[in-house]
Amino acid sequence: MGKADGFLKYQRKEAPSLPPAERTQGFQEFHLSLKEAERREQGARCMNCGVPFCQSAFGCPLKNLIPEWNDEVFSGNMRHGLSRLLKTNNFPEFTGRVCPALCETACVCGLNDSPVTIRENELSLIEAAWENGWMAPSVPSVRSGKKIAVIGSGPAGLAAADQLNSRGHSVTVYEQADLPGGLLMYGIPNMKLDKTVILRRIEKMKAEGISFICGTKAGRDISAKSLRDANDAVVLCCGAGIPRQLEAEKEKPEGVYQALEYLTASTKAVLKRESPAVSAGGKTILVVGNGDTASDCVATAIRQGARSVKQLVRKPAPVEKQIAWPHPGRLQRPDYAQEEAQAVFGEDPRMYQTEIKKFISDADGRLTSVIISTCGKESELPADMVIVAAGFSGADPETAAAFGLSLNERNRLGNAAYETGENGIFVCGDMRRGPSLVVWAIAEGRECAKKADRYLEGYTNL
Numbered sequence: 027m028g029k030a031d032g033f034l035k036y037q038r039k040e041a042p043s044l045p046p047a048e049r050t051q052g053f054q055e056f057h058l059s060l061k062e063a064e065r066r067e068q069g070a071r072c073m074n075c076g077v078p079f080c081q082s083a084f085g086c087p088l089k090n091l092i093p094e095w096n097d098e099v100f101s102g103n104m105r106h107g108l109s110r111l112l113k114t115n116n117f118p119e120f121t122g123r124v125c126p127a128l129c130e131t132a133c134v135c136g137l138n139d140s141p142v143t144i145r146e147n148e149l150s151l152i153e154a155a156w157e158n159g160w161m162a163p164s165v166p167s168v169r170s171g172k173k174i175a176v177i178g179s180g181p182a183g184l185a186a187a188d189q190l191n192s193r194g195h196s197v198t199v200y201e202q203a204d205l206p207g208g209l210l211m212y213g214i215p216n217m218k219l220d221k222t223v224i225l226r227r228i229e230k231m232k233a234e235g236i237s238f239i240c241g242t243k244a245g246r247d248i249s250a251k252s253l254r255d256a257n258d259a260v261v262l263c264c265g266a267g268i269p270r271q272l273e274a275e276k277e278k279p280e281g282v283y284q285a286l287e288y289l290t291a292s293t294k295a296v297l298k299r300e301s302p303a304v305s306a307g308g309k310t311i312l313v314v315g316n317g318d319t320a321s322d323c324v325a326t327a328i329r330q331g332a333r334s335v336k337q338l339v340r341k342p343a344p345v346e347k348q349i350a351w352p353h354p355g356r357l358q359r360p361d362y363a364q365e366e367a368q369a370v371f372g373e374d375p376r377m378y379q380t381e382i383k384k385f386i387s388d389a390d391g392r393l394t395s396v397i398i399s400t401c402g403k404e405s406e407l408p409a410d411m412v413i414v415a416a417g418f419s420g421a422d423p424e425t426a427a428a429f430g431l432s433l434n435e436r437n438r439l440g441n442a443a444y445e446t447g448e449n450g451i452f453v454c455g456d457m458r459r460g461p462s463l464v465v466w467a468i469a470e471g472r473e474c475a476k477k478a479d480r481y482l483e484g485y486t487n488l
């Protein structure tokens with residue numbers, strides 16, 4: 027700890043964001059950065075705790091060496107800080123942007139004051155690295171002669187591929203979408219995670235020897251048998267993207283979309299600089315749900331020029347309550363999408379204890395309104411488009427079945443040791459764990475790579 031009294035001297039200062047009304051004019055990232063001197067002060071706030079709860083079981087799933095690199099941020103020794111950061115996290119540029127920062131909820135500084143800005147410190151380190159050319163490809167000097175197929179290119183698949191390639195195995199990543207990244211690419215919208223950030227990382231991985239085959243669904247476009255025959259191990263990282271259906275969706279008129287269908291169309295349009303196949307522009311929009319996905323749909327609809335956006339939430343409004351420390355969970359931060367709705371439409375979009383009972387459509391089968399129930403009282407709400415972000419029920423049974431595997435009763439695959447029950451087939455990420463977070467997907471990919479490596483080599487030094 028370079029600055030013993032930093033936590034007394036400096037207040038938490040977060041990087042500024044563009045004002046909500048201004049940032050909704052486009053899909054660019056809206057978080058700005060602090061000046062170098064200010065960032066160093068934020069590093070100085072870390073107390074280098076004897077027991078660093080930030081990296082403990084209550085904090086970071088990756089067990090990031092947080093106090094070590096906070097100190098390097100304070101000292102301005104960014105290159106050394108980077109080497110400590112990359113020891114535990116393959117992709118800090120992703121977590122530095124979208125992680126809900128479980129570490130900050132656990133930070134000891136948060137007991138009497140506000141926590142250290144751990145996530146932003148992480149982002150400043152990794153972005154300094156990319157800017158200064160410290161992220162040059164590192165090709166393994168020796169190849170093991172073993173081949174591995176990684177199925178799915180979300181953060182779990184990318185982390186597993188990165189780890190296994192660094193051990194000298196020859197890794198091919200198969201992805202059913204046209205671009206790699208999983209939900210990083212076609213879930214989380216561009217304003218939260220610019221897609222060039224993902225493509226920059228993929229280029230580095232390619233230069234390091236990893237092959238990517240996109241537009242190919244394993245088990246359908248390429249058989250599970252041929253993948254098994256051609257490889258020494260297979261790692262399944264296919265996510266948990268099967269959407270949960272609403273009761274009312276049994277009769278689904280035109281104008282009702284699943285969140286991922288909508289968000290994917292939007293990001294594709296942003297990348298190709300063209301109009302989206304599904305747009306909220308000029309429409310009365312209802313978003314169903316209350317999680318990250320629902321927020322991303324609200325924010326996307328605002329950017330597309332929706333006439334109005336309401337968010338229907340089944341649960342009651344949350345009550346502000348003091349939570350005991352250390353608390354394994356998220357910091358209560360104002361959600362970016364609700365801030366934007368407030369700025370653009372003058373009100374919070376959320377309607378609590380409200381659910382859709384019935385869709386009403388015109389003679390052509392197009393949605394015109396919905397019957398909602400609020401605290402048991404029914405009413406009609408006009409709607410041109412409903413976006414359902416009611417969560418995910420689990421993994422795709424088709425892919426599991428193609429590999430001769432069955433999902434468990436929670437629609438997941440595998441056990442705590444990342445095994446599937448089939449020799450040489452491993453599983454990780456949301457497909458094993460259920461819908462979760464990017465940081466957990468990276469942690470799972472790393473742990474699963476250890477298992478696969480031990481299976482192939484008899485030991486692992488990953």
Ligand SMILES: Cc1cc2nc3c(=O)[nH]c(=O)nc-3n(C[C@H](O)[C@H](O)[C@H](O)COP(=O)(O)OP(=O)(O)OC[C@H]3O[C@@H](n4cnc5c(N)ncnc54)[C@H](O)[C@@H]3O)c2cc1C
Pocket residue numbers: 124125126177178179180181182183200201202203207208209210213214218242243244245263264265266267289318319322422425454455456457461462463464465467
């Ligand atoms: C809209 C949205 C916003 C989110 N926002 C955040 C956030 O802000 N912060 C956060 O931490 N987490 C967020 N999450 C959660 C996070 O994105 C996921 O937990 C994480 O991406 C899971 O990683 P994964 O690699 O296990 O799976 P995924 O990212 O789902 O990737 C799985 C990949 O496998 C591919 N695939 C599936 N089957 C096959 C097959 N048979 N053959 C080939 N490819 C296949 C899929 O196309 C997909 O690309 C969000 C999720 C959503 C939906």
Ligand code: SF4
Pocket residue numbers: 071072073074075078079080081092093096132133134135142144
């Ligand atoms: S808990 Fe907070 S103050 Fe303590 S080491 Fe971690 S980041 Fe620093």
